[in-house]
Amino acid sequence: MTNPDERSPMDWDQRFRDETTPWERQGLHPAFLHWRDRGAFENIKRVIVPGCGRSHELLAFAALGKESIGADLSATALAWQKAQLDKAGLDAELIEADILLWQPETPLDGVYEQTFLCAIPPRLREEYEQVVHAWLKPGGELFALFMQKEEMGGPPYGCAIPAMRELFPDERWEWPDGELVPYPHPSLNGKPELAAILVRR
Numbered sequence: 001m002t003n004p005d006e007r008s009p010m011d012w013d014q015r016f017r018d019e020t021t022p023w024e025r026q027g028l029h030p031a032f033l034h035w036r037d038r039g040a041f042e043n044i045k046r047v048i049v050p051g052c053g054r055s056h057e058l059l060a061f062a063a064l065g066k067e068s069i070g071a072d073l074s075a076t077a078l079a080w081q082k083a084q085l086d087k088a089g090l091d092a093e094l095i096e097a098d099i100l101l102w103q104p105e106t107p108l109d110g111v112y113e114q115t116f117l118c119a120i121p122p123r124l125r126e127e128y129e130q131v132v133h134a135w136l137k138p139g140g141e142l143f144a145l146f147m148q149k150e151e152m153g154g155p156p157y158g159c160a161i162p163a164m165r166e167l168f169p170d171e172r173w174e175w176p177d178g179e180l181v182p183y184p185h186p187s188l189n190g191k192p193e194l195a196a197i198l199v200r201r
């Protein structure tokens with residue numbers, strides 16, 4: 001059970017218990033499917049989905065044979081993940097914690113970011129960048145879906161690309177060339193998420 005506090009003012013567990021979860025997609029994210037189908041996950045052995053909630057990508061990574069870690073503050077969401085994994089006969093490590101305070105024993109190859117960065121209070125963003133950088137081995141990849149939102153406030157808090165370029169600076173992250181592909185969210189008023197694979201230097 002989650003206690004709302006300064007680090008996490010939202011009672012996320014309550015949101016899952018109340019079924020007020022408008023951020024949820026009813027299947028795999030189209031960017032995940034695109035990345036998977038073009039082999040973008042081939043070099044990924046160990047991957048974490050921070051703030052996995054009840055998203056489907058954790059199970060999908062496990063089905064691809066990846067050592068998969070799902071982390072969330074919400075016991076309700078993690079119980080849902082466990083039930084899906086059990087039903088599919090698959091395994092993943094499930095961590096119920098403030099994941100920004102966690103460190104893996106061995107570095108990871110991948111981080112899959114979907115509506116987590118936009119969910120945390122913006123004052124924790126630098127901490128997020130530091131911790132994701134520390135989780136990944138050099139050459140490890142952050143599969144990011146940056147939520148675009150012009151209105152102030154949140155969650156979700158907008159992750160405009162100029163702010164993301166500042167948060168994930170070139171000295172520490174290699175950005176892809178060219179325009180990022182937008183994926184409109186099916187239920188958050190069609191807000192686009194911009195897909196980018198950032199390589200940890």
Ligand SMILES: C[S@@+](CC[C@H](N)C(=O)[O-])C[C@H]1O[C@@H](n2cnc3c(N)ncnc32)[C@H](O)[C@@H]1O
Nearest residue numbers: 012023051052053055072073098099114115119
């Ligand atoms: C907007 S939801 C997104 C869930 C999921 N990624 C999805 O796409 O459906 C944000 C999730 O992050 C979790 N969360 C928020 N702050 C967290 C933290 N500090 N550590 C771990 N999980 C956190 C919440 O419990 C919630 O499941």
